[in-house]
Amino acid sequence: MANKRLKKNFFNKPTLKVAKELLGKYLVREIGRRVIKGKITEVEAYIGTKDLASHASKGRTKRTETMFGPPGHAYIYMIYGMYYCLNIVTEKKEFPAAVLIRGIEINQISLASRLAKAPAKRAPRLGRGRANLKSPSFSPRRSSGEAGAEAPAGGQNFRKLDGPGKVCREFEIDKTFNGEDIINSNKLWIEGGEEANLHKIIKSKRIGIDYAGGWRDKLWRFYID
DNA sequence: CCTGGGATTTTCT
DNA sequence: GAAAATCCCAGGA
Numbered sequence: 001m002a003n004k005r006l007k008k009n010f011f012n013k014p015t016l017k018v019a020k021e022l023l024g025k026y027l028v029r030e031i032g033r034r035v036i037k038g039k040i041t042e043v044e045a046y047i048g049t050k051d052l053a054s055h056a057s058k059g060r061t062k063r064t065e066t067m068f069g070p071p072g073h074a075y076i077y078m079i080y081g082m083y084y085c086l087n088i089v090t091e092k093k094e095f096p097a098a099v100l101i102r103g104i105e106i107n108q109i110s111l112a113s114r115l116a117k118a119p120a121k122r123a124p125r126l127g128r129g130r131a132n133l134k135s136p137s138f139s140p141r142r143s144s145g146e147a148g149a150e151a152p153a154g155g156q157n158f159r160k161l162d163g164p165g166k167v168c169r170e171f172e173i174d175k176t177f178n179g180e181d182i183i184n185s186n187k188l189w190i191e192g193g194e195e196a197n198l199h200k201i202i203k204s205k206r207i208g209i210d211y212a213g214g215w216r217d218k219l220w221r222f223y224i225d
Numbered sequence: 226c227c228t229g230g231g232a233t234t235t236t237c238t
Numbered sequence: 239g240a241a242a243a244t245c246c247c248a249g250g251a
Contacts, residue, residue: 044243046243053243054243055236055243058236058237061236061237062236063235063236063237077235077236077243078233078234078235078236079234079235079242079243079244080232080233080234080235080241080242080244080245081232081233081234081235081242081244082232082233082234082244082245083244083245085243085244087243100243102243163244163245164243164244165244165245166244166245169245206243207243207244208242208243208244209243211241211242212243
C-alpha cells in the first residue's frame, strides 16, 4: 500500500498541489543491484512561461523542451557548470511546469529485490550520444565533513541531502536522465511514503532566483522537518 | 554566526 | 560574452 509507485495521474495536476504532495514520498534509484531510496523533504515549483524564475520563461527552447512535455518525466539541467538538478515535470503536455527536488533524507541503501527482469522496451536515448565521458557528475569534490558520510557499523544509514546538486550527486543522476519517464523507468521513480501528511509543510520563497522580478516573492518552496 | 569568492560549462543574448 | 533554479571553503566578527 505505501510502497507504490506514483503514476501519471499523480503528476498531471496543478504544480503547487503536486509539489506539496511530493513531500514525504520516496525517490528511488536503482543502479544495477543497488537501490538508493530517500524521503523527499524539500521542493520548489516552477510554473508556466510567465514565471520569470522558470527556464520556461524563455519559451520553448532545446533546453526547456522537456518541461513542455508530458507529466511524470524527469527534467535535468546542469547548473553553474558543476551540478545537476532533478525536476519532475507536472501538468498536462504543452504546459511547461515542474517540481525541483531540493532536499532528501536517505534512509535506505539496499539491494534490488527483483533481479532478472527483461530489460524492458524503452531505449530511445537522447539524440546526444556518448555522454558520461567527462561529466562532473559524481563527487566532483570529496567533502570531509558530511554528516553521516561514513555509515558506522551497526548504525543507521541516514544522510541529509540539503540542496538539489547534492541530491543528484548522491543519486548519480546526470544529464542522460533528462526526459526519463519515471512512471515506467527501471532506474528512477517515486514511491508513496508514510501517512499522508504527518508533517507540517513550511512555505517560503524560492532560492537563488532574485532576478525573477515579482515572481521572486512567490511562496513556492515547500519543506518539512 | 556571517560574508565573499572560486570552480566550471551550458544556454541564450 | 554574461549569467546561471549551486556548493564548498576560507576568513572575520
